[in-house]
Amino acid sequence: MRRNGYKYLILRCTTTGAYNYRDSEWNYSDIPHLNYVHTKVEGYSFYSDNERIVNMFMQKFGPFCIPVTNYIEHTDMKKHSYVMNILGMVVSVTTTHQSEDILKAKTTTEYKFFYRNFLEKLLAIAIKFATRKNYKVLMSEDVPMRIQRGLLRKNKISFRSDKSNKIGFSETEDLNKVNVDATNFFKLKKSFLVDINFKEEKKHIKELFLTVINFNNQISLLGDICQHEGANLSYEYDTKIKKCRTACPWHGKVISPLLVINKSDKNNHKFTYLNQRFNVQIISQGLLINII
Ligand code: FES
Ligand SMILES: [Fe+2]
Incomplete structure (x- = not known):
């Protein structure tokens, strides 16, 4: 992007909580919760395997509903990387899942909003503002799931996927799995x-x-x-x-x-x-x- 004359605005959002970093990883890989837990997003998956997914979200921003196309990669258990296209604007995102303790995790998401000229910069500013607001809504819906898993872990209850190298996208779709x-x-x-x-x-x-x-x-x-x-x-x-x-x-x-x-x-x-x-x-x- 830089070679083609793009600059970017940056937004960094962090969430910490009383759960394991693998609960954060699971939450970002988990496909089926999107349409159940999230109220402002409707997701359609075009392709998924355990390392990558291509999907489209119908994202509600106030009175508007905007299509967001997404390519997400998860090749390392501590990271999800995506490229999104919002209204023609390229946004790259990296989410890292860090362990601060066995029951304390820090999740950091860094967004880069790319632009080349003044008009695109205005759009980048608007999308950055909307993304910050949207992040709060997403976390208010996602974090209770992670906290519930943290509470189970406190009771010596674990998850079979803890033993795997990473929690892949497509494996989350089998609702009959006892994890x-x-x-x-x-x-x-x-x-x-x-x-x-x-x-x-x-x-x-x-x-x-x-x-x-x-x-x-x-x-x-x-x-x-x-x-x-x-x-x-x-x-x-x-x-x-x-x-x-x-x-x-x-x-x-x-x-x-x-x-x-x-x-x-x-x-x-x-x-x-x-x-x-x-x-x-x-x-x-x-x-x-x-x-x-
Ligand atoms: S936690 Fe997945 S169906 Fe209940
Ligand atoms: Fe979520």
């Missing part, structure tokens, strides 16, 4: 006996991140944490379909109960949650949950 691993968390727990004659519909077993729903002579066991990437879930009983379920707030996946048992059923039942096997049985005193 949350709570085996170290459950290792410290014992058996649990839950009274199932409670009057209210829902009971949270905070110690196991589980919810028990008692309805129509049936006990439903539901996970409070989405097994895909760790979102917090909360369920309602849908009287129309006579089932408890919810849609994950991060990626929209419909989540059903882990197990549904009739109150008269005294058999042993097994299920897997967050990579941990469980065994449950209704006994005379209530519902016995064993970690196996």
Whole structure:
């Protein structure tokens, strides 16, 4: 760009928070949250593999909706680099994910707005101003996801992707993947006996991140944490379909109960949650949950 006579304006934005730098990396690679979590962006992906993605955002700036074409590369776990085209203007962006501590990360995004003449400089100033505002909106939607993952990590819950060299774009699109691993968390727990004659519909077993729903002579066991990437879930009983379920707030996946048992059923039942096997049985005193 410089060889062709371009100059640039620079904008540097930094966000720090109580999460691991890999949560920041994941957030920037994660394709499916774009259209669920972000309110000012609608994303269309034309091509993606684990190292690069070509997409277009319909970006809302106040009353306007502007198409932004994007080429993003992620060849190093600590960096995402992009080239964007906004209203004919070239913007290059580098986001770095730095670790300040095991549960403290610093994410720095540096934008360069290229221009050649006075008119283009005016446009660059306007886009820089809008980008600064937009960054705040994006972070207000992204950072709570990272913080939730930080809270899980505090409880010794990890992510299988922590072991990989980098979190690629296309691998984030498989919503059936169980990436949350709570085996170290459950290792410290014992058996649990839950009274199932409670009057209210829902009971949270905070110690196991589980919810028990008692309805129509049936006990439903539901996970409070989405097994895909760790979102917090909360369920309602849908009287129309006579089932408890919810849609994950991060990626929209419909989540059903882990197990549904009739109150008269005294058999042993097994299920897997967050990579941990469980065994449950209704006994005379209530519902016995064993970690196996
Ligand atoms: S975190 Fe991805 S579907 Fe819930
Ligand atoms: Fe995001």
